[in-house]
Amino acid sequence: MDNSYNLKQLPTKEERHKLFGSVPPGPRTKPHEKEKMKDLQNTKQNFLFELDAVGISNVKHPIKIASSMTPETQTTIGTFYFASSISQDSKGTNMSRFTEQLHHYHSEGFTLSIESLKQFTRDLKDRLEQKDAEVKVEFPWFFERKAPYTDMAGMNHADAWIHVRYDERDHHQVTVGLSGKVTTLCPCSKEISEYSAHNQRGNMKMEVELAEDFDESQADWKVLLLEAAESNASARIHPVLKRPDEKMVTEQAYENPRFVEDMVRLVAADLYELNMIEKFYVKCVNEESIHLHDAVASITYDKRKK
Numbered sequence: 001m002d003n004s005y006n007l008k009q010l011p012t013k014e015e016r017h018k019l020f021g022s023v024p025p026g027p028r029t030k031p032h033e034k035e036k037m038k039d040l041q042n043t044k045q046n047f048l049f050e051l052d053a054v055g056i057s058n059v060k061h062p063i064k065i066a067s068s069m070t071p072e073t074q075t076t077i078g079t080f081y082f083a084s085s086i087s088q089d090s091k092g093t094n095m096s097r098f099t100e101q102l103h104h105y106h107s108e109g110f111t112l113s114i115e116s117l118k119q120f121t122r123d124l125k126d127r128l129e130q131k132d133a134e135v136k137v138e139f140p141w142f143f144e145r146k147a148p149y150t151d152m153a154g155m156n157h158a159d160a161w162i163h164v165r166y167d168e169r170d171h172h173q174v175t176v177g178l179s180g181k182v183t184t185l186c187p188c189s190k191e192i193s194e195y196s197a198h199n200q201r202g203n204m205k206m207e208v209e210l211a212e213d214f215d216e217s218q219a220d221w222k223v224l225l226l227e228a229a230e231s232n233a234s235a236r237i238h239p240v241l242k243r244p245d246e247k248m249v250t251e252q253a254y255e256n257p258r259f260v261e262d263m264v265r266l267v268a269a270d271l272y273e274l275n276m277i278e279k280f281y282v283k284c285v286n287e288e289s290i291h292l293h294d295a296v297a298s299i300t301y302d303k304r305k306k
């Protein structure tokens with residue numbers, strides 16, 4: 001038996017939904033006015049444990065950022081994490097308030113910065129009626145890069161993040177980070193080979209805790225971290241290279257060979273010299289071109305403890 005419809009005589013959309021299993025609404029017995037709804041998350045009772053953090057993550061939102069490299073203002077995509085601690089006698093947090101506040105800031109024209117996130121966490125703590133609040137936002141940051149000989153420009157990017165924690169003592173802890181790519185050329189390969197040396201794309205990750213008095217109007221932390229990684233690498237990475245440029249970066253890499261260990265130690269030395277950094281973590285992952293595996297090294301250093 002042929003049950004197929006003639007395509008010119010499709011059933012209506014409502015009939016089609018019924019055909020695929022939609023059923024009429026069932027009886028509604030629970031209130032739909034907010035005041036009459038049970039507020040489970042605000043139940044007060046002994047719930048056994050206080051929680052360090054409860055909130056929402058992976059919230060994507062357009063953001064405006066400022067940069068001391070071109071382009072100086074840019075709209076990019078932020079991926080947010082919001083949270084606060086909650087007490088033992090509180091069942092849950094009010095999760096809608098995180099995105100409610102983000103939308104409010106966005107409609108007021110908010111530019112993402114350490115200062116604006118400090119304000120954001122203070123307001124969030126009050127809005128949540130909790131004793132602390134934290135926000136972490138990760139975003140791609142774009143910067144123009146010129147070729148070393150021809151000066152031809154193109155756009156590079158690195159992943160940046162800011163994490164601000166506001167505590168009950170009215171204190172902000174600010175951590176910022178950057179992940180970017182560099183060229184590294186193997187010193188061992190250069191040493192033992194009659195000619196050439198293998199090289200790789202190195203992934204640098206730097207996360208630093210900033211001093212409380214750090215003034216972002218005096219220094220762009222993104223540029224400082226990028227410079228720490230790139231100025232210590234065998235060569236920088238470029239979006240556009242003509243032949244004279246390619247010759248320059250190839251020779252520069254050969255003149256500046258780096259092991260993965262060299263990379264983290266050299267970047268650590270630069271971060272050590274920057275006074276506004278109190279603690280740092282540096283990691284390098286080299287995507288080996290002569291292996292399927294990666295080479296990896298890392299260091300954590302807290303200046304306050306040394």
Ligand SMILES: Nc1nc2c(ncn2[C@@H]2O[C@H](COP(=O)(O)OP(=O)(O)OP(=O)(O)O)[C@@H](O)[C@H]2O)c(=O)[nH]1
Binds near residue numbers: 094
């Ligand atoms: N606390 C908690 N809420 C959740 C969870 N899963 C989903 N929700 C959210 O609960 C939200 C309701 O948000 P609330 O902020 O508590 O809503 P409300 O009480 O009407 O909001 P206020 O007017 O701010 O008090 C929905 O948006 C859901 O996303 C969870 O595991 N825990």
